[in-house]
Amino acid sequence: MYSILLAIIYLAFISLGLPDSLVGSGWPVMHADLGVPVAFAGIITMIIAGGTIASSLASERLTRRLGAGLVTAVSVGLTALALIGFSVSDAFWMLCLWAIPYGVGAGAVDAALNNYVALHYAARHMNWLHSFWGVGASVSPFIMSYAITAGLGWTSAYRIVGLIQAVLTFVLIVSLPLWGKAAPVRTSEQSDRVTEGEGTGEANAAGSGGHVPLGQALRIRGVVAILIAFFAYCGLETTSILWASTYLVNGRGVDVATAAAFASLFVLGITGGRFLAGFFADRVGDRHLIRGGFIMLGIGVALIALPVPTPIPALVGLVIAGLGSAPIYPAIIHSTPVNFGRDNSQAIIGIQMAAAYLGSTLAPPLFGVISTWTGPWAFPVFLAALVALGLYSSEHLFRLVARERTVGSPAG
Template sequence: MAMTHARFSHKTLILLAYIGFISLGLPDAVHGIAWPRIRPEFDLSQVGLGSILAFGGAGYLLSSFFTGKILSRMHVGTLLGVSTSFVALGLLGYGFTTSWPVFLICAFLIGSGSGAIDGGLNSYVSKNFSASHMSWLHGCYGIGATLGPIIMTQSLVFGTWRHGYLILGLCMTSLAMAFAWTRSIWEIPATSPDKAKPESAPPATLFEALKSKSVILQALLFFFYAGVEVTVAQWSFSLNTGRYGMSIELAGLMSVAFWVSLTAGRFLMGFLVAKLGIDHLLNFSFLGACAGAVLLNVPLVIASTLAHVVLGFSLSAIYPLLMSITSRRVGLRLTDYSIGLQVSAATLGIMIVPTIAGLISQNIGLVGVPIVVVVTAAVLGSLHLLARKPARGSAG
């Protein structure tokens, strides 16, 4: 009976983890669709969208940075329940508020909740589930990022943008209730055979994590990884139309091809990692990312097409697999802190690297975008070579 209960609990957690990753993607891609309707209602300039992203990004960065500290004082099940409630409250606030300052507070709430969910889920999965599950879970984020715009678009067709946010808010409320109901199950060990064994040592601290070379190397990998991914995603359309002379339709197709390759790749890599192993798959992925970045600098339509597909598939495995081997590289004691720092570093990479690409392209033209991508990919590959050796101890 006890074994049956344990299996049921394990399956419940896996299901909730998958739903959790889908939920992470739901709000992320809807602002761009809702913004043309939100802006006139609040009588704002286009800069207002940047304010939403800034407040949300600040909350995300702050909560993910302190994920390890929070998990040292709060069980992961409780963290997920509280954090999802924050996201639900923020989305419902979007749907009801008529005050722009309150709208921005809601953005901060959503960012704070999402950052903690991201850090908490990744930390739990890294320590308890296989690399295949980690890859598939991150593929589910892409499903959520696809469903969110569909929900918002249908809401605009049949109602208003407020309805879209209210629907998303109710979805997150249901998930928060599920996390709250199952919070005790998250404390049952579900360690996968390929994971590190618990260490009998005193609890780690944030300061100790920040002194660890392995933790810092992992964080830098995530910074440059996110920089490559989002720079390609954000600048793809402009690069292909402005420099390579593609039609709007073809350039749009290239952007879609990148995201489809990235999402499909994560599901495919979940199967390949069981056959090739994490280390070999990571080696191939980093090599492919560098090759795709070089291809992106060739001013030919066929080269750009190949670059988007190669980059999408190559990058797809890197984020989830690096998350999965965090405990092996930094030690189990530092895993919670390291993953929080990794999510924070990725958030900074998203903010900084595409901006640098924009500033450079403003001075030397769009040719600067693929140059930034190839330099960032080269740094990413070099850091991978440095970080491949597992840490001997928690201090790195």
């Protein structure tokens, strides 16, 4: 049963990534068909981001009431409905309408699944699962490309992915009895924070205590620090994905084709790096993965910034930055029950998801504004600032946790 549920969760993570690239890959055709400016893509993504932030913050209460399995199934079903809605939309306002359940479903399933995996599975699975998210995000542009080149239209791509999500919803509903039978994982790191009296199963998926209000969660020592680190990392990731090619072309004189290829290697580095990290994550531990990831990111950014005539260091730096980025997100999530306790993990992971979406939403346009004043050379400087912020904040959390364990004081 453990293996069957794990396989279903792997499929769920692929499905999480599938819709994420559809708007970007299809928008050049979509905006023309709908008769709206190119810039209107930002409206869609902002609505989706708003929904994900709201549902992430509400996920703790929902998961405690309904259980992680049912929240995941309902959320994936909601996303499937929204994607089918996209596929029948012939006006921009309809996309805006369907973007609401799209975002709400994505945020709730992200928070519920990540917390469930953090509580019930080892660190290697968290890394591999997020690698599978990358697989889904990489596959969806090919689905969009096939639909457009085959003359089926962009709506068919949404229909295909929506049907895939609908099938997964059915599988998740059938698997609901399995979600309460998985025992929580116990690692050496967790032994200092997890009490022996805790139960197992679905009732424990969000902790055995009561609802943790937002204000109470934010007052837990170290929570603000890890939220800042998560905000910084996710802002760096999305800024790199969006602006790397522009920097290489306009700032370093790289030809467009080469710049696009190496910018994609940043994303492939994240996906491949998470797969590789899974093989040693349990031995290295989440803290070392976070610290090492930020340090490698810093090395990559330093190579990108090197003022040399050849662009080769910048190209290599992008690849290194992608590999450094790989373990940070899954390690932050997986370490949450260890750092803050099982009873608080669902609430805090929900807030972390909100911080992640906030960083992903705000950082790229912020750099866009900055670059209009300074020019493309500011790209590595902006990334370096985010690396420094993320590393400092995560190290501050580590010091708080170490001090807490030394004196034996409670987390609150």
